[in-house]
Amino acid sequence: MMALIEFERLLKQAMGLSAATIGEVTLERALQERQQACGLPDLQAYWDRLQSSTAELQELIEALVVPETWFFRHGEAFSALVEVARKGTLRTVPGTPLRLLSLPCATGEEPYSMAMALLDAGFSAGQFHIDAVDISQRALGKARAACYGKHSFRSRDLGFRERYFEATGHGYRLIEPVRRLVQFRQGNLFSPLSFPQAASYELIFCRNLLIYFDRPTQEQAIAVLGQLLAPHGLLFVGHAETSLLTSQGFVPAQLSRAFAFHKAERTEQPPWPAPARTTRAAPAKPLLPPPPRQAAASRPASPPPSRPVPSPGLPRQAETELDAASRLADQGQFAAAARLCLAHLDTHGPSARVFHLLGLVNDASGDAAEAASFYRKALYLDPEHGEALIHLALLLEKQGHMDSAQRLHARARRLKSRTGG
Template identity: 30%
Template sequence: MARLSDADGVVLRPEEFRLLRDLFSARTGIAFGPESRFAIERRLRERLAVLNLANFSEYYHFLRFNPLADAEWDEALDLVTTNETYFFREDFQLRAFRDEVLPLLANQAEQSRTRRLSIWSAGCSTGEEVYSIAILIHQSGLFNRKAPNSEPLWDVRVHGSDISRRCIANARRAVYAGGAFRVTPPEVRRDFFEDRADGFHVIESIRDMCHFGQMNLLHADRARVLGNMDAIFCRNMLIYFDAPARKQVISTFHERLLPGGVLLLGHSESLLNVSTAFELLHLRGDLIYRKPPAQFRDSRNPGKV
């Protein structure tokens, strides 16, 4: 086994960078510009030492052809992707979602007589976005009503997916430390988390609404398993994608959204030059995208009008 220092001086040559860049781009949609060569070199170098490889060409071949490539792919992904996230990130958008969008979605679901609310956080990293959405749904008070026999009337599900298995395992664990709460109001942390020795645990009633799965967004067939969505959050991920991957992912979202369903992107992301299939929904506190609502009554329950 090579020592870490054995790989210290190994350089990622331009042709090796192109091979690795194209492999990552084809498999994940993430675009790496020439400026990322040295960051990739720095981040992946430790893998050469762990695998006892002499250079990045060998690493490329390992990722493509070695019987252990799948496990190594997960390691490589976690080293080169950005998983930065925290609770209530871009909180103005989340407040607009709670106060302006959820009432619309509740109304649409009532009209289709389903009383089902399905939300998808695509590229959810370690789950903070998913639990934030579930807390907002709870706070809205719109979906908590019980039937006389105490059976919940609403079926509310918040799905979180990410390409990283490590992130999804952490999201399922639902235990968080200080940094994740950098913009969380103290009363929210008090009400929706249990302070235990190993960190802040999301309380059970919020966890029960949330479901996680590992998924590469370039695989549209996997996304079909989730069914139809009322809202999709895809924030701070498309900025890392190349143009074809953006188009492909947005087309998947369009397919998955119910008519009248909404798409919420990160603050620095837009559908300009990506898709014209959505309309803009002007909220008091934000601008979001919506799949045109025509005939939303029919699509959930084709039999009902």
Template identity: 35%
Template sequence: MNPASPQAIDAAIRALSAEIGLDPSAIGPGSIRQAVADRMAEAGIGDGSEYAELVGRSPDEREALVELVVVPESWFFRDRLPFVFLSEAVAGPFRSRTGVEPLRILSLPCAGGEEPYSIAITLCDAGVPADRFQIDAVDVSARQLERARRGVYRPVSFRGGDHSFLRRHFEPDGDGFAIVPPLRESIRWERGNILDPAIADRPPYDVVFCRNLLIYLTPEAKRAAMGAIGRLVAPGGWLVVGHAEPLLVDPSRFEPAGRPGAFAFRRRLEGALVSAIRPIPAAGRRLDSKPIGGNPPRSPASPGDSAPGLGPSSSPVRPVPEGIEPESESEITTLANRREWGPALERAGRLVRQRPNDAAAHVLLGSIAQAIGRLDEAEASFRRAGFLDPRCVEALLALAALAELRGDRTAAENYRRRAARFRAGEEIA
């Protein structure tokens, strides 16, 4: 039997999904096939069914498999702006407070340590002494954690133009650089993952960096991870995610920090009824559904689709029959803020029936459906909104996030590129 047989690969996929919530489509079948072949060769197993049995019963084998499929690539100050945000919005206010407990920060996954060390350097450079913060760094890879504990990095870990921090926080070590002891001692390293109850149920943190993890998880694991994150970030604390993950953040628990490029969110204070849905037009104002260049609007997802009866002269609002109360966007949004999802979804459905050609109504319905995990319905609503208003940035970004969830990164990037063009005031050619 072929060492990388379907039976062996299926067993590996089940093991990886159970152990760390990994979605195999996020890393590609070739990566898993190669990992299985490597593990079978290492174990001296030539039969796929024998390996399937081994990976099903052996925790050590599952751990070895995890080591081969994790994506450890990182570097110091990756994306830069999240660390600027940490310095300005977190370290600055904390530095001015007296008599408070040390700042607690979680970095998960921490890979080889570049991110938690970048956090420590940022805080020190912002005037927060190493004894005034504690960083917990967690990763599923024992190999990467050992590298992080050593704290020695080669030039590939230092990208970008400004390396002045090397002189302040590193010492030469052969052909690399070693982090200085005070910073190394400010970090506690731990093996685990976001789905571990021991991780999710610990006391909450002031700041959680959880970047570029959610995009690799199955839908079920994403929901579990966001539930854990909701517990791990203290009310009023901060969450920082990866650039492709903002729409995966629970809007009923977190509000955007409003810092472009930081991908940071603040944990809502209990009882705070701030809009949990992306901003929608104020009462009485509609999204402009005029066609571009004189042509009827085209769906951003299916350029060849058409909607019978919809054209430049179509009215965006269907008259509400006499005796039926028109639905209110603000009341529906309030229900969503309170997490009263059933009534919010029902009334949003009525809203789009009353206003079938109003893109804002479809965005609102899609946002609620997305918040409760009804992703197919959410995507249909966002597609409809995009058809009605091809310039609808909210619909395009939501469709990008949903495409990312499916593993269709080409479509996701296309949506994001179009959204960026409209934000910049450009038009479709």
């Protein structure tokens, strides 16, 4: 029987995807569906088809990348976009249009939200330009059609729908003047052909993409994003990706509840890098139901007063449970992620990893006090938990506790220097 690892290697080469992030069951299901759709007897025959058909490889990618997005998802990021755009400090050349990039753009809700946010803030169409890139041809087809059903409208305030959409028999269609503001293309983060010549963007939204890569690919992706980012630009990422940016030399911007970063060194834009090994972009985000609007998870019973001795490693079952909780958090299902974490605590007891994850969940849900409490618990169990150090420092910065935040950043830098991480 054809080994699954061969398909995993092919997908890693084609799109950067680390199969571990989606799970073997998901991959096996997609392979079986495509094998049957091609009328082939077994996986070996399907493997042979993949080797000779770029069209079928694209079909397999389409089966794996199901976008999960909606208009003004995590609205704080769009408020921050408007805030920094109004200041006028991002442009490399004063007076030129602001350049924005959405990657992956999925079915278009994110880049169209960028456009509507800027229009509502008083910007004219000639004052900004938006590029939107995704690997999925199907998603881009839906984005260009710009006709959306109720699942694309999940924010509390739907006033934008009245201003910018026309009701149809199948949902709501974005009006043509707004559609013209976004330029869609199928592309790849790792190929210069995906972007205009010498592209340089003042604002890049690349949220919850890096989580689907392994560490070497993450570092490669961040390097390319840094070269696409203008000298004074901002890069927006998902909440679970913040430590990746800080570990690669990016500096957090002081924007409330928006995970935005700028370059540590404000130098001239470097030339376009040599093409990387991979030739396709990473997948859009997996399809999951929207997170229920619930209060942030309450903390479990306090840990014992004496510091537990960290175990050499959690049982594999416990690791799998936390992996699932982490994926739910990355996809915005904070209440579900918190429930898994609390169940894990009941079964396996306290650990730095589960407390750190609960900190992330509460942080993203807006409960800063509870988030800080969980980050501190993680550091109580593991004083050298680098991500907990950084996330607690970022949280304290947002609250104005600069001295405490600087001390934590210093600890994180010493840890990185000592471990080489």
